[in-house]
Amino acid sequence: MTQIGxxxxxxxxxxxxPENTKMYWKEYMHQCVEIGMGSISIVxxxxxxxxAVTTVQTAYQLVSPLVPAQTIAQIVRDSILLELSPTVLxxxxxxxxxxxxxxxxxxxxxxxxxxxxxxxxxxxxxxLVFPKVAAAxxxxxxxxxxxxxxGILGGRVSGAAAGIxxxxxxxxxxxxNLNTFNIWFMLxxxxxxxxxxxxxxxxxxxxxxxxxxxIGRASxxxxxxxxxxxxxxxxxxxxxxx
Numbered sequence: 036m037t038q039i040g041x042x043x044x045x046x047x048x049x050x051x052x053p054e055n056t057k058m059y060w061k062e063y064m065h066q067c068v069e070i071g072m073g074s075i076s077i078v079x080x081x082x083x084x085x086x087a088v089t090t091v092q093t094a095y096q097l098v099s100p101l102v103p104a105q106t107i108a109q110i111v112r113d114s115i116l117l118e119l120s121p122t123v124l125x126x127x128x129x130x131x132x133x134x135x136x137x138x139x140x141x142x143x144x145x146x147x148x149x150x151x152x153x154x155x156x157x158x159x160x161x162x163l164v165f166p167k168v169a170a171a172x173x174x175x176x177x178x179x180x181x182x183x184x185x186g187i188l189g190g191r192v193s194g195a196a197a198g199i200x201x202x203x204x205x206x207x208x209x210x211x212n213l214n215t216f217n218i219w220f221m222l223x224x225x226x227x228x229x230x231x232x233x234x235x236x237x238x239x240x241x242x243x244x245x246x247x248x249x250i251g252r253a254s255x256x257x258x259x260x261x262x263x264x265x266x267x268x269x270x271x272x273x274x275x276x277x
Contacts, residue, residue, distance in 0.1 A: 108208025140240030
């Protein structure tokens with residue numbers, strides 16, 4: 036409960052009027068570039084193979100001749116939108132982005148840069164934490180949207196390459212029985228998960244006490260807690276919205 040209370044107090048303190056709007060905007064844009072460019076390659080690779088493996092495994096399980104081939108594309112589409120892209124990618128980004136945020140803030144705390152900001156009259160939680168959380172909420176949903184497109188494309192490529200189903204059949208299955216709420220559900224989950232990745236990682240990095248050993252422990256703990264929080268939020272959102 037103490038950790039939760041400190042986490043909520045950090046969220047409260049980071050929402051304040053900026054001392055210098057231009058400086059805050061520059062830091063926000065820097066974090067957007069760092070998160071986006073540092074993660075896009077791994078997002079593309081993982082998403083492509085997620086779609087490819089899902090197509091192959093779905094075709095392996097649907098062995099009945101009574102099941103039309105288009106059903107494979109429908110299952111791949113809904114699996115990518117509902118679970119694989121938002122949840123799996125958020126867990127991966129918790130390790131890529133979250134550990135980077137925690138270690139960066141931890142180093143600043145250890146080297147007393149955060150204390151120097153306080154002496155200068157700058158709110159460190161607003162200047163350091165808020166741009167990171169805002170950038171995560173902005174960029175991670177875009178990465179997840181890209182992931183869903185790449186995942187569906189990966190399923191299409193693997194289906195044709197393995198001789199499972201032709202491209203025109205796969206495309207017909209994608210258009211069949213499409214529930215647009217699945218897309219909105221993916222976006223809702225992506226924004227919630229992005230906030231968890233940015234805020235929890237920032238909290239553990241911002242509250243580090245000690246040297247390099249403690250920074251490493253805080254970074255590991257940030258990734259673990261973020262992954263657990265994502266899975267818990269995934270269950271809660273699925274139970275409420277589906």
